Amino acid sequence: MRVLVVTDAWRPQVNGVVRTIEQLVAHAPAFGAAIDLLTPDAFITVPLPSYPEIRLALARVAKVSGLIDDSRPDHVHIATEGPLGLAARRACLRAGRAFTTSYHTRFPEYVRRRAPVPERLTYAWLRRFHNAGDGVMVATESLSRDLERHGFQRLMRWTRGVDAELFRPRPGVDVFNLPRPVFLYVGRVAPEKNLEAFLSLDLPGSKVVVGDGPSRADLENRFPQARFVGSLQGEALAEAYASSDVFVFPSRTDTFGIVILEALASGLPVAAFPVTGPADILRDEAAGALDEDLRAAALRALSASRDAARALALRHGWAEATRSFVDNVRGVMTSRAPHPEVAVS
Structure with a gap:
């Protein structure tokens, strides 16, 4: 065919x-x-x-x-x-x-x-x-x-x-060398991704943004405490996931969110709003947290199981x-x- x-x-x-x-x-x-x-x-x-x-x-x-x-x-x-x-x-x-x-x-x-x-x-x-x-x-x-x-x-x-061989836990890897915990976002840096909802949160540690797009210059200027590293692919992207403590997905308009699966496969718990995409994937809160209060979700995800995150991702080949x-x-x-x-x- x-x-x-x-x-x-x-x-x-x-x-x-x-x-x-x-x-x-x-x-x-x-x-x-x-x-x-x-x-x-x-x-x-x-x-x-x-x-x-x-x-x-x-x-x-x-x-x-x-x-x-x-x-x-x-x-x-x-x-x-x-x-x-x-x-x-x-x-x-x-x-x-x-x-x-x-x-x-x-x-x-x-x-x-x-x-x-x-x-x-x-x-x-x-x-x-x-x-x-x-x-x-x-x-x-x-x-x-x-x-x-x-x-x-x-x-x-x-x-x-998700490619669970590329995106996998990598104990000891730390490509950022930033104060912990590290809260990570991966994706387009554009208005529809609602990045301000993540970058404006009062969270301990550090925030990292992987990706590029039309909003990057403005957001870098408004949120100088966050680290913007640009687009990453392959091993570099996989190491970024493995170097972080929580993946924060602030979008309310995605239809799925492949990056959520990549984070989970890397053993990285996910925090997100309870909307289409995250709510369909994160049926087991042992692997992350869903909440209309994104800060509460991010803090709760710190105690989520990295093993449970990986196990959840392995259901999606x-x-x-x-x-x-x-x-x-x-x-x-x-x-x-x-x-x-x-x-x-």
Whole structure:
């Protein structure tokens, strides 16, 4: 089975969407599937206003349609709702080709933080985008329930995983050499990540931020007591997790949070708000703490079990995540059901 994954998010971006697709490509052959990619690399791109690290493809429907035909896929999966995803959706509808989509990002909440756009309008647009396909893959049960309330149809689960060999406890490692305890954040440094909720906390020890983004300069200026180390990958990132005492995840808008699994796999307890993503993963508070008072959660997580954190992460493998994706695609291929929206829009 050959699946073409269309994604606006791709290298050199460092985020959960890119990491998920990379792991899908690596593990799919074990389940009888080959993954081809259609990414912005095939197009002229322009920087996203206010976020130049992300580049948008200037994707014409005719070119995208030709590239899909050239790939000769058995199935098309559209991973993102950007210009490339939009063009692929239109091309599939015109050709009567089956396709599925993913809901990786809470755009209504993200847009609201940056512009005075009501969430209901963004949800209406996203609902139209996703309901045109044969299934919407989501990472968690709570996100599925939430989207169902917003009128999304044909929802199916595609969970996430972690590389538990790279991200593992490393006793004695301390790359920061800072006063303990060390409270760590890893991820984009952007408004939607709600980093101020972490950086403004009155906590003992030290705060470390790993990652980059449009808010970094402002936050470094406003919170000089925190250490900002920029983006890290591979062994350097794994050592950063292993060198810390608590992972603080302040976002209220993520759909999952792969970094949570990376922290847990490193034996690092997690503190977070009880929202979609953290609440789906941290079902065992022995591995961390969830609280609307993020400071209380961070302090409580100091006494959480590093062994329990590691054990919880080991339940989430990339192989099992890939199996769920492949099973979803096979289900669509073998029993494609007609649905009301068939007109190109």
